[in-house]
Amino acid sequence: MSETRAISTDHTPDWRARADCRRIAAPDWWFPKGTIGAKDRAQAADAKAICRECPVAMQCATWALDQRHTDGIFGGLDVGQRRSINRRASKEQYTDAQVADAIRATWATDTRDPLVDIYLNLTIQRDHGHVVWRGRKTSYTVAGRDFTPAQIAFEVGYGREPQGHVKAHCGEPYCVAVEHLTDGAMRWRRDHLAAAA
Template sequence: MTTLYGHRAPNTTARAPHWSDAALCRRTDPEAFFPAGIGAAVQQQIDDAKTFCTGCPVRLACATSAITNGWDKGVWGALDEGQRRRIVQRRPENLRQAIRDEWAKRKANPYFDAYASRTEQEDDGHVRWLIKSTSVTVLGRNYTPAQLGLILARGREPHGTTKATCGRPGCVAPEHLADDIVRWDRSRDAA
């Protein structure tokens, strides 16, 4: 037996517009905004994503949504994970202004620039220092290639001797470097 009212009418109401409809990244590979790991290549991917976001018409809405919804991974609205975490920790009264202030701080990383312009990524994950000089001056201080790589990997000044742990002579891949603190942490964890 069939009924006259046994079917439903199609839903013809349109979805309300959302800020993400106008996001430039909708037409790109989402992996570009979610770099994983540490090192110069990852930092370059983060910087590239932020640069891409800079031209997006909805970057303020994107950054605001990421902070208010607790999206802790990736680059959202030209802000990386650390930048969003700093904003959340400050608990600003005006979130939009805090985001704009964080954007204004964006400067080139002099450590990354010094490292990237003098190194070359090899196919097997190692990084080679390209110039003969074994030190470079950044912000008025001299660093070895390994020390520069460690700063990129750990986000802090090196302590004691900094050298590669991969066994490859001359490798300065940030993820392959350890100073006294890293070696001490590893020996403590192993014990």
């Protein structure tokens, strides 16, 4: 089977008329600019959640696999997930039914990141790039680990566990904007570089 094999599921234009993304949000919502920042991850998670409720998600996903788009969320799948399915489909010569099964399996295992959910639900965007925590608790337990709000924001934003205390340097009370946070390792590196300069 060739690398460019088309997946012949229903690609008739009328499925687009039933697309949820045409009604619910701006189209660029399905095109987060990156994968690391808190905003991008939250945006991708939100777009995927809308796709999961979309009545034409399977048509959209198979169409996007066929088109081999190199960006965007389609049919609840990001680029990496689409590449992975296409790779397996080409290598193992999937039938259309097997492709559909692979799409469903990816949907089923792509659970939302609970930290991203908490971050999205409990923060408010403010002027000057501040993002203010509006939750009442000072500690949240997720998958057996305790997090302060700043630790949640840091891990969502940087995709890694913080080392040492997470601090906001902007001075805005309760701000957890990722760009305004540093952990101990970042401060140590910054101070080390300043001392060496």
